[in-house]
Amino acid sequence: GxxxxxxxxxxxxxxxxxxxxxxxxxxxxxxxxxxxxxxxxxxxxxxxxxxxxxxxxxxxxxxxxxxxxxxxxxxxxxxxxxxxxxxxxxxxxxxxxxxxxxxxxxxxxxxxxxxFDPAAHADWQDDWLDAEAMRLGFAIERLGRYSAVPIRLEEPALSSRTFSGRFRLDEPRQSLALIGALFGLQPRERADGIYLVAA
Missing domain, CATH: 2.60.120.1440 (Jelly Rolls)
Structure with a gap:
């Protein structure tokens, strides 16, 4: 995107x-x-x-x-x-x-x-996903804007789990793998998109 x-x-x-x-x-x-x-x-x-x-x-x-x-x-x-x-x-x-x-x-x-510090703040405008107690579902949505294929959670109940960290938006697959690892999940490609599933 x-x-x-x-x-x-x-x-x-x-x-x-x-x-x-x-x-x-x-x-x-x-x-x-x-x-x-x-x-x-x-x-x-x-x-x-x-x-x-x-x-x-x-x-x-x-x-x-x-x-x-x-x-x-x-x-x-x-x-x-x-x-x-x-x-x-x-x-x-x-x-x-x-x-x-x-x-x-x-x-x-x-x-x-x-x-946040407005002068030093990096976010989507600078290709970063800065997560501070961010819901997993929101992170999936944000990464999906930069992915050529849809990104989904296999288990929607996990969408409200939260995490913190800093991830590259212009590398959605790599960032998805890193975020997934925080929850014991991994990306799997399927015909209709990439799913974050239990490892």
Whole structure:
């Protein structure tokens, strides 16, 4: 998969991750982006008269002029703020998310996800999967964006198990093998994709 840089009609910048898509809805009063799948980073041009809103199922994030990323996953989304402030519309959210903070959104409920150094942070934009108590299912989804064939868990019940580590996104098979080893699993190729199965 490839990333794409897009300049939006208002001059804001958008970086789309591999296998990601958005729908853009700009009017004279509002700027709204629907993150349909995958992940995107937004470098928003300030316009106090027209709020910039990003929506995923169960959450909405509004910024006036800022830099932040949103990663849409099955039943969840992850917000990271690099500069400026982002207001979330989700149950349990803080009034504003400040730079260096990340939040996970599960079924419309916001959960603090810790802090990071925005200047030194490497993530999908730099070909890295940085996992800190990440669910195995989310890691499989993220690696799948970079794989030519689908990646799946043979036993879906394992998807909620968590792990931490740093893995290359541009080497999805190698990273899958390393992550699988943490759980006693190994990748197996089948006709319909690569499965992570018991070793």
């Amino acid at each position: 490839r990333r794409r840089h897009v300049v939006l009609p208002d001059g804001s910048g958008l970086l789309l991750d591999a296998a990601s898509s958005v729908a853009v809805h700009f009017t004279a009063e509002r700027r709204r982006i629907e993150l349909e799948r995958g992940a995107a980073r937004f470098d928003v041009r300030h316009d106090a008269a027209r709020p910039f809103e990003v929506r995923t199922p169960g959450a909405a994030m509004t910024a006036l002029g800022t830099s932040f990323s949103v990663d849409r996953l099955s039943g969840a989304a992850e917000l990271r703020v690099f500069s400026g402030h982002v207001q979330m519309a989700a149950e349990g959210q803080p009034p504003r998310v400040v730079p260096g903070r990340q939040w996970a959104l599960f079924d419309g409920r916001a959960i603090a996800g810790g802090s």
